Amino acid sequence: MRKSIREFADMLGVETTTVSNWRSGLSAVKPRSVAQEILDTAYARHATQDDRARFEQIIAEGEAAWRSRHSLPAHPAPAVDVRTGDTLTGFEFNTGRRGWSGLDTLLVDVDDFTALAAEIETALWAAGNVDYTGPLRSIPALIAASRTVTRLNMVGEYSTLAVMLAPLITDLYRHTRESGESEQRIAWDALAQVSFDTSVVMRARGHLTLAWVAARAAEDAARAIDSKSGCAAAAFVSSQVLLARPISTKAALDRAESTAASAGSRIETVNEVQAMGMLHLQAALATAAGGGSPHDHLDHATEYAARLDGPVTADRSSIIGNPTFNSANVALWKMSVAMEGREPEAVLALAQKLKPQMLPTPGRAAQYFVEVGRAAASRRDYGTSLNALLRAESIAPEQVRNSDAVQETVGDMMSVAKRTLTTGDLGKLAQRIGVVA
Structure with a gap:
C-alpha cells in the first residue's frame, strides 16, 4: 500500500513497534493468529487493485529468491534476459498523456532508513567477506534485482530500493570471491551499477559519507573489469558528493574533468555514451558552481545525446549505463546549470x-x-x-x-x-x- 510504518500501524490499530518488528524480521517473523486476521481484514477492505497486483508481484519475487537461495526449483515465471534486461520486476512507468503512474511512494521512517543505511555501509565494508555462507542467489536473479534497483532509483523510490541493497551488495561481492571468472565479471559489472545507484540514493537522503563509500566501491568495481562506462559513472557520483560539500567545488570539477579527459574519443557503445554524457553534464554543473563557463561541457553532452539518435552499438554484456540520458535530459540539466549560475531568467x-x-x-x-x-x-x-x-x-x-x-x-x-x-x-x-x- 506504499504507507509509512506509522500510517500502516494506525490503519491496522497496532503499535508502530509491531510493524517495525515485522519489517526488520522479514521472513523470520510469523505474526500471531490475531495479527494475521487483522492483516487479512485490512487486505480485504483496503487494498486496491494496484495494491493487490503489487503484493502478488512481491510475493512471487520473494519466493523465487528464497527458492534460489535453497537450491529449489522455481515455479514457472517470466524469463530474465541478462543481456536485454527484460525482467519480471514490473516497475515500469507510463509516459502517456495522463502522465506517469504505477508507483506511489513508500516513505520509510527516518530511524528505519538510518538503520538500512548502516546495513548497506556494513555490506560495502565487508565486501562479501561475511559470516553467513549460505547458498548464493544466481547471477540472473541478481541481475534482475540490480535492474530493479536502477529503475526504482530512476523514479525516486529511494526507501523501497534501500531495503534491497545490503543483501544484493553482499551476494554480488560473494560472486566476485567464490564464482568462476565469467560470473565474476558479471558480478563486478552489476556491482558497479548497484554501487552507483546506492551513492545517488544516499546523497539524496543526506548520507554523504556513505554516498562517498559507495562511489568508491563503484570505481573499484569498474576498474576490476576495465569498464569505461563504469569509471565514468563512478566519477559522476563522486563529483556529485564532492559538490554537495562546502569548499570542494574544485575537487568535484577535477574528478569529472579528469575522467572525461582520460576516456578521450574512445567512446563506442550506448553504455559509454550515456555515462560519458552524464559526466559532462555533472562537469558543467560543477563549473557553473565555481563561477566558470559551462558551455563546453554542455556542448559535449549535447553531441553525445545526438549520437544516440544514430546507430550506436549496445554492450549486451554490461548493465552499466544511464538510460535517462537523452536530449530532453540535457535540456533539463541546462536549466539546473543556469540556476546554479544564478540566471533565473x-x-x-x-x-x-x-x-x-x-x-x-x-x-x-x-x-x-x-x-x-x-x-x-x-x-x-x-x-x-x-x-x-x-x-x-x-x-x-x-x-x-x-x-x-x-x-x-x-x-x-x-x-x-x-x-x-x-x-x-x-x-x-x-x-x-x-x-x-
Whole structure:
C-alpha cells in the first residue's frame, strides 16, 4: 500500500513497534493468529487493485529468491534476459498523456532508513567477506534485482530500493570471491551499477559519507573489469558528493574533468555514451558552481545525446549505463546549470522550450518543476514558485521532500512571503519537508 510504518500501524490499530518488528524480521517473523486476521481484514477492505497486483508481484519475487537461495526449483515465471534486461520486476512507468503512474511512494521512517543505511555501509565494508555462507542467489536473479534497483532509483523510490541493497551488495561481492571468472565479471559489472545507484540514493537522503563509500566501491568495481562506462559513472557520483560539500567545488570539477579527459574519443557503445554524457553534464554543473563557463561541457553532452539518435552499438554484456540520458535530459540539466549560475531568467526561458512530459522519468519531470520553482522564487514570484514545487512533490514526493535545493527555497520563502501564503499551502509544504519557519 506504499504507507509509512506509522500510517500502516494506525490503519491496522497496532503499535508502530509491531510493524517495525515485522519489517526488520522479514521472513523470520510469523505474526500471531490475531495479527494475521487483522492483516487479512485490512487486505480485504483496503487494498486496491494496484495494491493487490503489487503484493502478488512481491510475493512471487520473494519466493523465487528464497527458492534460489535453497537450491529449489522455481515455479514457472517470466524469463530474465541478462543481456536485454527484460525482467519480471514490473516497475515500469507510463509516459502517456495522463502522465506517469504505477508507483506511489513508500516513505520509510527516518530511524528505519538510518538503520538500512548502516546495513548497506556494513555490506560495502565487508565486501562479501561475511559470516553467513549460505547458498548464493544466481547471477540472473541478481541481475534482475540490480535492474530493479536502477529503475526504482530512476523514479525516486529511494526507501523501497534501500531495503534491497545490503543483501544484493553482499551476494554480488560473494560472486566476485567464490564464482568462476565469467560470473565474476558479471558480478563486478552489476556491482558497479548497484554501487552507483546506492551513492545517488544516499546523497539524496543526506548520507554523504556513505554516498562517498559507495562511489568508491563503484570505481573499484569498474576498474576490476576495465569498464569505461563504469569509471565514468563512478566519477559522476563522486563529483556529485564532492559538490554537495562546502569548499570542494574544485575537487568535484577535477574528478569529472579528469575522467572525461582520460576516456578521450574512445567512446563506442550506448553504455559509454550515456555515462560519458552524464559526466559532462555533472562537469558543467560543477563549473557553473565555481563561477566558470559551462558551455563546453554542455556542448559535449549535447553531441553525445545526438549520437544516440544514430546507430550506436549496445554492450549486451554490461548493465552499466544511464538510460535517462537523452536530449530532453540535457535540456533539463541546462536549466539546473543556469540556476546554479544564478540566471533565473535563463531557467524560465529554457523551461518554455522543454515539455516535462518528454523527460525520461518522473524524477526528471519533478526536477523540471523544482528548477522552475527555484527560478520563480529568486524573482520573488512566490505564487508561481509554490505551484511549481507542489507539482514536483506530487510527481516524486520522496525525492522532492529530501532535496536540499527545495528545502532552501521553501525556507527562504517562509522568511519573506506574506502571512497568507506561509499559513496556507506553503506552510504545509514546509512542514512536510521539515523546514522550520
